[in-house]
Amino acid sequence: FLGGLLSRFAYQTNRYREMKYFDKMKFKRVADWNFFKCFETEKRCPNENVTFWLYTRETENNPTQLSMFTPDTIRQAPFVPNRPLIVLIHGYTGHRDYAPNTSIRPAYLAYDEFNIISLDYNPLVLEPCYYQGVRNLPTVANCTAQLLDFLIGERMFSLDDIHVVGFSLGGQTSGMIANYLKSGKLRRITGLDPAKPLFITAPSQFKLDQTDAEFVQVIHTDVFARGILHPSGHTDFYVNGGVEQPGCNAQSMMTTGECNHNRAPEYYAESIATEVGFYGYRCAHWYLYMLGLCMANEDSMVEIMGAHTPNTTRGLYFLNANMNPPYAQGRNFSLRDEYPIPG
Template sequence: MLQACVVGVILGLSIVISADWNFLKCFETEKKCPNENVSFWLYTRDTEDNPTNLNMFEPDTIDRAPFIPGRPLIVLIHGYTGHRDYAPNTSIRPAYLADGEYNIVSLDYNPLALEPCYYQAVRNLPTVANCTAQLLDYMIERRMFTLSDIHVVGFSLGGQTSGMIGNYLRAGKLQRITGLDPAKPLFITAPSEFKLDQSDAEFVQVIHTDVFARGILHPSGHTDFYINGGVEQPGCSQQTTMTTGECNHNRAPEYYAESIATEAGFYGYRCAHWYLYMLGMCRVDEQSMIALMGAHTPNTTRGLYFLNANSQAPYAQGKDFSRRLDFVAPS
């Protein structure tokens, strides 16, 4: 009996150790910049397939980088388990470069955001933000860009990271941030300096697509857009390659990517509160206040807006009032 118990304990411990083995790769990085776990990659039309590493350990790589003079700088920040060739980069970067000449910098902090290390990933975000601010300050000091040239676009954890950049940026306040379904776990009660809010840039736009799971529900910007209430995106329940929640969450960068060149446009209808929308109490007619969502949203836009999207690309429904007179909360 004793021998059997010993064998059982050993087997149990081996199972636990095996199950927890992946956690051994979780770590919190040194809070210093430059940081070997945070890299930056410049993409332009000419270098789309051969990006330039902007290495703060070797500033000459930045000085010699093939930036396009006079063109905007778009900074893309991925989320949990991501990298520079993961959402939002895979949809937004080619959409911008197909539309025109842009300087696009994709962050890669993958070593700090590995699965199953979500807690450590969140703890590492201030360092990612600090290193991003260091790069931006360097380029601004060299007069490569001004604050008005820069637009930071962050997805999920990247959305929350974008809000922390201002804690470290010496050059002044960012002009524009877009948060794509900013992450919810560990951020609901976080202090404002550790998450995205409207104090982080002159204009903060937030797009919500998965508020019951991965994304935050609470308004976080000067203007917040809730697609299908931010609850469940059309067509996601029929997805076979990913979970419904993952599909909902990933629609945020897909919608934004389409907004760069869409002729129809994503137009939201203003409502005072998410709960009023859910109760079907937001009037939608020709007198409703509307706003354009996405890459071309005017910096003066304010308030909460609600809109529907198609179940597959092209997602934008434009201003077709006849399709929206029965606009109510999702069932």
């Protein structure tokens, strides 16, 4: 009983802090953005602008919508028993058939049987409505937590079964889920180049950090533009320093930044089944790496990045990737034998 009261108190406290923080953001009035059809959704769940789609090997081409408006349809949905649940959250301007879904979802289902839920909150993050999109993220996180609490309460999954993978704004949203989840702390979150604009100075409860799950992994690929530089997880991997990815040297800075940013889900997708592996070596700080003061040698602490990263991994790791797929440059051995996907 006491635990329930404390959980409820923490939930309400986070809601209050969240409202105060986002209210301080200096956005134009929503009415000023009507020309672009920008809007802020009602802060309620379920929400018609936040939808959830279940994919399995059997339903990969015909996914099942999961709606908290009709909970019985969730109970009857074709979940695969005794298999993990992967939750994929897209970013700005995205949808359920946009990164990270297009690369990661088929990679998981080709590798093994999984339950995959792809979020779709596209109406809330339309271009050029980034500011309103950020203000809408707490509602996306709240509705996601509501669904996960339902699945856990129905004993369809446990906290240990669930892995949330978020890209860009979705990476920051994955951290906000912890503000609303009443069942406890998630086992694992992966942030794929979590978004930087409007999040650099945000309090920790409004962005992804290592308090949001038992294990938080972050992959950085565009720290000078769309992605955040600061370490956010129990372990952070900086691919090519997180600065410029090989093959992304287009003339347009906008195109280059998008390419760098989008490499994060591509690297993660490849990490699921690669026999080579993405291996990084440990360095105390990004600045030391950029100054050339961290060099890989026989004594370096080395760890694998991506779907197979052990939940016990800690620290900052640096690695290079190839210009074209396959991107991984690691050792040659079977990941299935030596690094199973943590569950």
